[in-house]
Amino acid sequence: MAPQSPAEFKMAELLVESLNLEDIEAKDIDPDELLFGDGLGLDSIDALEIALAISQEYGVQVKAEDESTREAFATLKSLTQYIEANKG
Amino acid sequence: MDDFDKNRAALINRPLDSSIAIVLDRYSPVELGTQVTVRQFLAHVHAVAKLLPEQKFAINLCENRYLFMMSFCAVIVKAQTNLLPPNKKIATQEWLIKKYTDVYVLHDSHIKGVGLNTFIDTDQEQESPLAEHLSINVLDADFGIDNEISHIPRILLSHLAAISFTSGSTGESRPNEKSWRTVVESSQINAFNMLGEPQGLHYQLATVPPQHMWGLETSVLLPLFVEICVADIKPLFPQDIYDALDALPAPRMLVSSPIHLRSLVKSNIAGCSSNTSSINLILCATSPLSSELATNTESLFCAKLREVYGCSEIGSMAIRETSKSSAWRLFGGICFEQDKENKVFASTQYLPNKIEISDEIDMLDDNLFILKGRSSDMVDIAGKRGSLLEINQVLLKFSELVDGVVFVPESESNVRRLAALVVLPSHISVNEVKAYLKKHLDNAFVPRPIIKVDALPRQDSGKLPIARITELYRSLIKDK
Numbered sequence: 272m273a274p275q276s277p278a279e280f281k282m283a284e285l286l287v288e289s290l291n292l293e294d295i296e297a298k299d300i301d302p303d304e305l306l307f308g309d310g311l312g313l314d315s316i317d318a319l320e321i322a323l324a325i326s327q328e329y330g331v332q333v334k335a336e337d338e339s340t341r342e343a344f345a346t347l348k349s350l351t352q353y354i355e356a357n358k359g
Numbered sequence: 360m361d362d363f364d365k366n367r368a369a370l371i372n373r374p375l376d377s378s379i380a381i382v383l384d385r386y387s388p389v390e391l392g393t394q395v396t397v398r399q400f401l402a403h404v405h406a407v408a409k410l411l412p413e414q415k416f417a418i419n420l421c422e423n424r425y426l427f428m429m430s431f432c433a434v435i436v437k438a439q440t441n442l443l444p445p446n447k448k449i450a451t452q453e454w455l456i457k458k459y460t461d462v463y464v465l466h467d468s469h470i471k472g473v474g475l476n477t478f479i480d481t482d483q484e485q486e487s488p489l490a491e492h493l494s495i496n497v498l499d500a501d502f503g504i505d506n507e508i509s510h511i512p513r514i515l516l517s518h519l520a521a522i523s524f525t526s527g528s529t530g531e532s533r534p535n536e537k538s539w540r541t542v543v544e545s546s547q548i549n550a551f552n553m554l555g556e557p558q559g560l561h562y563q564l565a566t567v568p569p570q571h572m573w574g575l576e577t578s579v580l581l582p583l584f585v586e587i588c589v590a591d592i593k594p595l596f597p598q599d600i601y602d603a604l605d606a607l608p609a610p611r612m613l614v615s616s617p618i619h620l621r622s623l624v625k626s627n628i629a630g631c632s633s634n635t636s637s638i639n640l641i642l643c644a645t646s647p648l649s650s651e652l653a654t655n656t657e658s659l660f661c662a663k664l665r666e667v668y669g670c671s672e673i674g675s676m677a678i679r680e681t682s683k684s685s686a687w688r689l690f691g692g693i694c695f696e697q698d699k700e701n702k703v704f705a706s707t708q709y710l711p712n713k714i715e716i717s718d719e720i721d722m723l724d725d726n727l728f729i730l731k732g733r734s735s736d737m738v739d740i741a742g743k744r745g746s747l748l749e750i751n752q753v754l755l756k757f758s759e760l761v762d763g764v765v766f767v768p769e770s771e772s773n774v775r776r777l778a779a780l781v782v783l784p785s786h787i788s789v790n791e792v793k794a795y796l797k798k799h800l801d802n803a804f805v806p807r808p809i810i811k812v813d814a815l816p817r818q819d820s821g822k823l824p825i826a827r828i829t830e831l832y833r834s835l836i837k838d839k
Contacts, residue, residue: 291770293778293836294808312793314802315595316618316741322596323622332598332628 289324425591597626653681779806
């Protein structure tokens with residue numbers, strides 16, 4: 272697994288906390304692992320929860336309508352980059 | 360003419376030139392922004408009907424609400440039956456094909472519109488279990504045709520219009536059969552009790568899927584019988600819901616679930632104060648709504664919120680204004696009877712049998728009741744209800760499993776999930792159990808975490824008290 276950047280670690284902590292991932296530690300989430308489907312196995316309920324946590328923590332409103340959102344939700348790395356680029 | 364045949368009722372009970380759906384999905388084959396009239400809708404229904412094979416049953420998997428509604432009606436016009444599975448899992452489809460044999464699948468899989476869902480919930484990316492000619496894409500219909508529509512088809516009341524399945528697991532789902540008579544009469548009851556007296560055309564946005572009972576009753580069936588023009592999309596994120604509301608003409612109504620309302624309230628986006636997103640009516644169902652969330656939702660949208668209570672066999676049965684009352688008022692047309700053992704049975708004119716309600720109910724009078732508790736076997740995860748017993752049986756069928764249990768852990772989190780403790784041979788990993796469960800359970804019911812243990816804390820009798828499970832689980836979580 273590639274090392275997490277500080278921003279990725281912060282995002283990983285947000286995921287573990289908001290999704291109540293009891294059996295996963297933030298530092299163990301691979302920045303390149305898929306969050307949904309076969310990777311971490313998250314689903315649309317989690318996506319809603321992540322979106323909420325992101326809006327509260329970073330003030331960024333996620334929209335499914337945007338193509339960039341789909342790419343953003345692929346991995347911890349892409350999600351972190353998306354938020355860095357979009358936060359006010 | 361069969362127009363006066365009292366054994367039939369109209370497919371749509373609305374004027375031909377009234378609006379029935381509005382296109383907000385930019386991937387729709389119908390032009391964005393179009394308000395589809397009943398006349399155009401019927402032309403589309405006939406175009407889809409031409410595509411359909413001569414099988415008896417159609418598994419209707421369409422994501423886009425308008426395309427779902429159109430296919431749903433085309434199947435009925437062809438005197439066939441819609442099968443409405445609880446999810447899109449291949450294992451579910453295989454089970455339906457085995458059970459009903461004479462089956463094809465209807466889908467709209469080129470539509471990836473607001474389908475962030477389509478990449479998040481990856482169920483349908485697997486190969487269809489059916490031969491190519493039995494997998495029908497409704498997008499292949501000719502939507503440009505200008506059929507001269509002068510009358511509305513009339514459907515035999517005894518025709519089996521749809522069978523819904525509500526269990527969260529793939530096997531042994533209980534089918535709920537809906538004749539056309541049931542569809543018509545339950546929709547009339549729903550319209551009157553949810554909406555009150557007719558108040559002219561309303562534009563409806565729904566965040567729930569059309570295949571599930573709540574979405575079917577409100578966003579697919581109501582528009583066939585009352586003045587509702589429904590949006591074809593199913594937005595997920597708060598900003599998407601606001602954008603969709605802004606794109607809808609007033610007066611608006613929102614059909615949703617506590618999960619979506621909670622994220623709307625917590626998203627910190629200005630609601631009706633921005634003067635754009637005001638809504639006349641919000642209808643909410645699928646899992647219990649707190650009076651606090653109801654009050655916050657009402658003030659956010661300057662709207663009245665009505666919460667609906669139902670069961671899978673009948674559908675919607677009772678209503679309350681959750682911000683004002685904890686008691687539920689039964690719909691006119693639905694009766695509850697309580698026997699000596701306090702079991703409650705529901706009956707209605709369009710169902711031959713009484714239905715036992717699995718929840719614990721306290722009748723205040725003939726029409727008012729308090730919901731004291733949900734049945735202990737039924738679990739509610741993110742608005743989906745499933746039987747814990749059935750979910751455990753799915754786990755126990757994993758061939759390498761030595762012992763295991765799925766349970767509801769204590770949790771302070773907002774998102775409640777199931778958890779599982781499993782005993783496995785050393786060469787089998789938790790990930791293999793997870794992959795198996797993902798194949799056979801609705802995503803919402805796949806336990807998280809699944810923890811491998813040496814043994815379950817069974818008593819000598821073999822019983823497994825929840826207190827012992829909780830104790831072991833707590834110690835494992837602490838150790839992480």
